Amino acid sequence: MNRIYLDNAASTSVSNEVLNEMLPYFTNMFGNPSSLHYFGRTTNEALDVSRDRIAKAIGAKPNEIYFTSGATESNNWALLGIAEKFQNSDKKHIITSQIEHPSILETCKYLETKGFKVTYLPVDSDGLVSIAELLHQLNSNTLLVSIMTANNEIGTIQNLKAIAKTVKEKGVLFHTDATQAIGAINIDVKEMGIDMLTLSGHKINGPKGIGALYIANDVEIAPLLHGGHQERNLRAGTVNVAGAVGLGKACEIACRDIIINSQKLRRMRDYFVEQVMNKIPYVKLNGHKFQRLPNSISLSFGMVEAEALMMMLDLQGIAVSVGSSCSSGSVEPSHVLKAIKLSPELAAGTIRITISKNITKEDIDFVVEKLEEIVKKLRAISPLTKSSIGEFDNV
Amino acid sequence: MYNEDIMERFLNPRYAGALRGANGVGLAKEPNTKETIRLYINVNEDAVITNAKFKAFGSPVVIALADALSQMIIGMSIVEAQELNEARLINMFEEIPQERIYAVFLAIDALNEAIDDYAKKLKRLQEKLLKESQLQESKQNDKKEELQNNENDAEQNVMFNIDDYYE
Numbered sequence: 001m002n003r004i005y006l007d008n009a010a011s012t013s014v015s016n017e018v019l020n021e022m023l024p025y026f027t028n029m030f031g032n033p034s035s036l037h038y039f040g041r042t043t044n045e046a047l048d049v050s051r052d053r054i055a056k057a058i059g060a061k062p063n064e065i066y067f068t069s070g071a072t073e074s075n076n077w078a079l080l081g082i083a084e085k086f087q088n089s090d091k092k093h094i095i096t097s098q099i100e101h102p103s104i105l106e107t108c109k110y111l112e113t114k115g116f117k118v119t120y121l122p123v124d125s126d127g128l129v130s131i132a133e134l135l136h137q138l139n140s141n142t143l144l145v146s147i148m149t150a151n152n153e154i155g156t157i158q159n160l161k162a163i164a165k166t167v168k169e170k171g172v173l174f175h176t177d178a179t180q181a182i183g184a185i186n187i188d189v190k191e192m193g194i195d196m197l198t199l200s201g202h203k204i205n206g207p208k209g210i211g212a213l214y215i216a217n218d219v220e221i222a223p224l225l226h227g228g229h230q231e232r233n234l235r236a237g238t239v240n241v242a243g244a245v246g247l248g249k250a251c252e253i254a255c256r257d258i259i260i261n262s263q264k265l266r267r268m269r270d271y272f273v274e275q276v277m278n279k280i281p282y283v284k285l286n287g288h289k290f291q292r293l294p295n296s297i298s299l300s301f302g303m304v305e306a307e308a309l310m311m312m313l314d315l316q317g318i319a320v321s322v323g324s325s326c327s328s329g330s331v332e333p334s335h336v337l338k339a340i341k342l343s344p345e346l347a348a349g350t351i352r353i354t355i356s357k358n359i360t361k362e363d364i365d366f367v368v369e370k371l372e373e374i375v376k377k378l379r380a381i382s383p384l385t386k387s388s389i390g391e392f393d394n395v
Numbered sequence: 396m397y398n399e400d401i402m403e404r405f406l407n408p409r410y411a412g413a414l415r416g417a418n419g420v421g422l423a424k425e426p427n428t429k430e431t432i433r434l435y436i437n438v439n440e441d442a443v444i445t446n447a448k449f450k451a452f453g454s455p456v457v458i459a460l461a462d463a464l465s466q467m468i469i470g471m472s473i474v475e476a477q478e479l480n481e482a483r484l485i486n487m488f489e490e491i492p493q494e495r496i497y498a499v500f501l502a503i504d505a506l507n508e509a510i511d512d513y514a515k516k517l518k519r520l521q522e523k524l525l526k527e528s529q530l531q532e533s534k535q536n537d538k539k540e541e542l543q544n545n546e547n548d549a550e551q552n553v554m555f556n557i558d559d560y561y562e
Contacts, residue, residue: 311455382451
């Protein structure tokens with residue numbers, strides 16, 4: 001069966017360029033980067049090269065890049081590390097948004113049990129945080145603001161520069177989870193005024209189990225893990241060298257190819273949406289119409305339940321995801337779709353399609369044909385009516 | 396991926412669709428996910444379910460369970476169907492994932508609603524029939540009375556006539 005993978009926001013394949021760079025670090029170059037002998041020095045040098053590449057990709061200095069096990073650890077560290085460092089100060093207020101990844105939201109909930117007050121900013125129906133509302137919530141007790149660069153479910157890209165500027169003007173620390181945004185939009189942490197930034201390997205054709213946290217040199221943070229002097233005494237544990245090498249290479253490629261990739265993705269994404277809208281009635285496209293990740297399509301199909309749709313597509317060799325893949329398995333509707341005030345019935349009929357640069361028009365035509373068939377089949381047995389569930393982009 | 400039983404029923408439901416002329420229809424909705432089952436039943440004069448079909452907006456498990464339930468209740472008396480519980484439906488499948496167990500309750504809810512609807516319709520029908528028969532009875536009584544009156548009148552007339560005659 002010809003399989004078509006449309007879940008690139010969940011994970012991507014490791015590119016050959018990245019893999020080739022990584023392979024020697026599993027075999028010949030296996031030394032512990034903390035060792036002073038040749039084997040250790042070799043891997044330590046590889047980490048330096050990788051740190052350089054990551055720093056360049058986001059406009060940071062190499063000594064501001066800390067390797068972690070991935071975005072979840074980076075997000076936990078950014079919040080918990082700052083909270084711990086300032087636990088004895090009066091600053092006990094954190095601001096985030098309602099559409100963050102669970103690794104931010106759940107960590108915030110945990111901090112609420114430790115005496116912190118957290119404001120979860122609402123978003124508009126496109127998924128954008130209001131700068132006015134942010135300004136309104138910032139006060140003299142605000143310690144940290146964490147707003148994601150781009151959303152993993154609906155693809156909306158925040159007005160990051162304006163958000164960072166608003167936060168910095170109040171002298172508050174600013175963290176952003178840029179996991180989905182690297183390689184899709186240009187980020188310059190110095191120019192934008194970002195204090196901390198999360199990134200991950202496997203979302204950008206790098207390996208799983210590796211990520212990084214950028215921490216500006218003037219930011220004081222407590223470590224999350226203890227028991228080693230690695231990463232300038234801030235992140236204990238031997239670095240995943242092959243992973244770090246892969247992450248560095250993946251960042252370099254993502255930024256090198258950013259223009260050509262995002263142009264191609266945007267063209268394919270728009271063709272996909274156009275085909276769906278032409279062929280299938282009662283569909284809604286979620287997220288901001290233009291300020292959206294070039295590979296991201298969130299579609300709500302009226303009168304159709306998303307898991308049933310996803311399963312039938314899977315049997316045709318087409319992989320999509322239901323809402324956010326991190327929360328599938330739970331029966332709670334997606335917090336992101338709730339925050340953009342999608343009706344519960346439409347939220348239940350929402351799938352996420354995230355394309356890669358390898359997709360062809362033929363692939364898209366095949367997927368849309370199958371979508372049309374399956375949606376028709378499921379609608380035939382649906383007890384819902386179109387009038388009862390919300391507004392559509394096409395009827 | 397779900398087990399074979401669930402997948403088979405989900406992909407090829409045998410009882411999906413609306414049932415024309417159903418005399419019991421039940422709708423159940425999961426408050427969180429909004430998954431919905433509409434169950435149609437046809438019950439004969441002996442209170443036996445002769446046919447059942449469903450429509451569902453829901454995950455594969457919801458569709459599979461609605462299909463299994465429809466099949467299971469055909470041939471059951473209303474009393475038997477009322478006694479059907481979640482455990483019997485669960486036993487039809489090898490394994491229902493824990494996070495989807497709510498679908499079993501949804502299906503049983505739809506069945507109970509359909510039986511209620513049937514009972515209500517039956518009650519209404521019985522009331523209507525009763526009213527009709529009462530109406531007919533009272534009409535007949537009215538007629539009888541009228542006849543009686545007429546007869547009496549006639550008798551009176553006759554009597555009068557007789558009286559008249561004897562006069």
